[in-house]
Amino acid sequence: MLAEIRSLNEECGIFGIWGHANATQLTYYGLHALQHRGQEGAGIVSTDKNYLKALKGEGMVSEVFTPEKIDAIAGTGAIGHVRYATAGGSGIENVQPLLFNSTTGSLAISHNGNLVNANSLKSHLERQGSIFQTTSDTEVLAHLIKRSGYATFEEQAKNALSLLKGAFACLILKEEAMYVALDPNGLRPLSLGKLGDAWVVASETCAFDIIGAEFVRSVEPGEFLVITDEGLRAERFAYPQERSICTMEYVYFSRPDSDIDGINVHAARKRLGKQLAKEIQIDADVVTGVPDSSISAAIGFSEESGIPYELGLIKNRYVGRTFIQPSQDLREQGVKMKLSPVRQVVKGKRVIMVDDSIVRGTTSRRIVKLLKEAGATEVHVVISSPPIKSPCFYGIDISTSGELIAANNTIEEMREIIGADSLTFLSVDGMVQNIGRTDPGSSCGHCLGCFTGEYPTHIYPDTVLPHEKEKVK
Numbered sequence: 001m002l003a004e005i006r007s008l009n010e011e012c013g014i015f016g017i018w019g020h021a022n023a024t025q026l027t028y029y030g031l032h033a034l035q036h037r038g039q040e041g042a043g044i045v046s047t048d049k050n051y052l053k054a055l056k057g058e059g060m061v062s063e064v065f066t067p068e069k070i071d072a073i074a075g076t077g078a079i080g081h082v083r084y085a086t087a088g089g090s091g092i093e094n095v096q097p098l099l100f101n102s103t104t105g106s107l108a109i110s111h112n113g114n115l116v117n118a119n120s121l122k123s124h125l126e127r128q129g130s131i132f133q134t135t136s137d138t139e140v141l142a143h144l145i146k147r148s149g150y151a152t153f154e155e156q157a158k159n160a161l162s163l164l165k166g167a168f169a170c171l172i173l174k175e176e177a178m179y180v181a182l183d184p185n186g187l188r189p190l191s192l193g194k195l196g197d198a199w200v201v202a203s204e205t206c207a208f209d210i211i212g213a214e215f216v217r218s219v220e221p222g223e224f225l226v227i228t229d230e231g232l233r234a235e236r237f238a239y240p241q242e243r244s245i246c247t248m249e250y251v252y253f254s255r256p257d258s259d260i261d262g263i264n265v266h267a268a269r270k271r272l273g274k275q276l277a278k279e280i281q282i283d284a285d286v287v288t289g290v291p292d293s294s295i296s297a298a299i300g301f302s303e304e305s306g307i308p309y310e311l312g313l314i315k316n317r318y319v320g321r322t323f324i325q326p327s328q329d330l331r332e333q334g335v336k337m338k339l340s341p342v343r344q345v346v347k348g349k350r351v352i353m354v355d356d357s358i359v360r361g362t363t364s365r366r367i368v369k370l371l372k373e374a375g376a377t378e379v380h381v382v383i384s385s386p387p388i389k390s391p392c393f394y395g396i397d398i399s400t401s402g403e404l405i406a407a408n409n410t411i412e413e414m415r416e417i418i419g420a421d422s423l424t425f426l427s428v429d430g431m432v433q434n435i436g437r438t439d440p441g442s443s444c445g446h447c448l449g450c451f452t453g454e455y456p457t458h459i460y461p462d463t464v465l466p467h468e469k470e471k472v473k
């Protein structure tokens with residue numbers, strides 16, 4: 001059962017481009033920029049207006065693609081995907097984009113996010129005769145499109161999208177068009193850009209920078225964009241609901257050089273660090289951040305507190321992110337491999353160690369130990385987000401409360417477990433106010449589900465493990 005729930009959780013990146021002679025190569029570069037969002041598989045489907053051609057494999061972008069392979073699927077429109085999946089959902093058959101062929105034409109889908117009604121939709125479709133070839137939620141969308149009774153593809157796609165609940169940023173490629181859709185709450189980020197006459201779409205704006213594309217705007221919740229050689233047409237498949245973008249995109253997931261809805265991620269993290277320093281007083285000699293995602297918050301903390309920032313930890317760049325390793329054993333090993341303390345910086349010092357979040361506690365415990373073994377006299381852990389107490393149902397690998405240290409321990413117990421001299425978290429209000437969103441008609445513009453247990457969408461019974469039910473408000 002655990003494996004089943006875990007398989008629903010994935011964090012991915014998507015990229016698409018329409019109307020460029022080098023669409024496939026540019027998609028490769030775009031996926032490189034999004035590599036931090038998923039390292040277990042990558043794929044590109046391109047079109048030359050006649051056929052859809054797919055290339056995908058397990059592993060990093062640089063492992064899956066070669067110049068020769070990219071040339072073999074050259075096209076003027078392409079969509080791509082980088083994938084992270086837990087054990088239950090691994091395997092080449094789940095690597096996206098998923099490509100479907102039929103007598104009425106082909107279609108490919110890249111999807112970032114997680115549907116909360118995938119299981120009930122699957123059961124319904126199976127009763128009608130559908131047979132699923134993958135364990136990916138994304139296949140549900142293809143079956144819904146093909147079973148829709150509407151006359152045109154656009155109507156079929158819009159009808160199918162309106163039946164999905166949860167988080168989905170989707171790209172659909174056909175021979176003659178690229179389609180873009182974002183769930184009605186806008187749970188996952190999705191940006192629209194231009195490169196000359198070509199339209200570009202990506203999970204993060206850092207993918208635009210790498211190919212020299214200009215940001216145009218964010219894709220709106222409930223929006224359905226139709227991009228053809230005639231240009232872009234903006235339609236809707238659903239009315240927008242209260243905007244609820246994933247807070248963890250700002251706190252941890254996105255690259256610091258990306259902007260989400262006009263807010264630079266580095267600047268937001270710096271403000272979170274400053275706010276932390278306003279919320280607590282600690283006597284210490286040096287502030288350091290856990291690389292890479294906590295460096296911005298550590299700089300902010302240092303600026304506000306007046307305690308000097310130092311490079312106390314070095315990251316081995318050739319090891320993947322601990323948070324997205326597939327098993328507990330590998331996570332333990334991963335921490336040892338990826339970080340080293342800078343002895344000259346921490347020896348004999350009272351160190352404030354800024355980190356962006358604590359999920360299972362394994363990483364924090366190991367880093368505190370590393371710093372103390374390197375001679376730090378005190379290690380004060382400050383976290384630039386509130387305690388994560390509840391699972392995520394929208395595509396982030398925070399799978400069950402049982403794995404979350406904050407769901408099962410007081411802050412003092414957590415401090416003891418990780419071996420720190422003190423442990424402090426940012427307040428929910430401090431986080432929301434300092435990310436800096438100003439969404440009209442919205443209470444805060446964020447999903448706060450994993451922090452507060454209050455989710456922006458209905459959570460369907462088949463999404464929740466029995467022992468999790470009482471924790472989901």
Ligand code: SF4
Binds near residue numbers: 248249394447450451
């Ligand atoms: S529950 Fe947490 S991780 Fe999941 S979408 Fe909401 S804020 Fe993001």
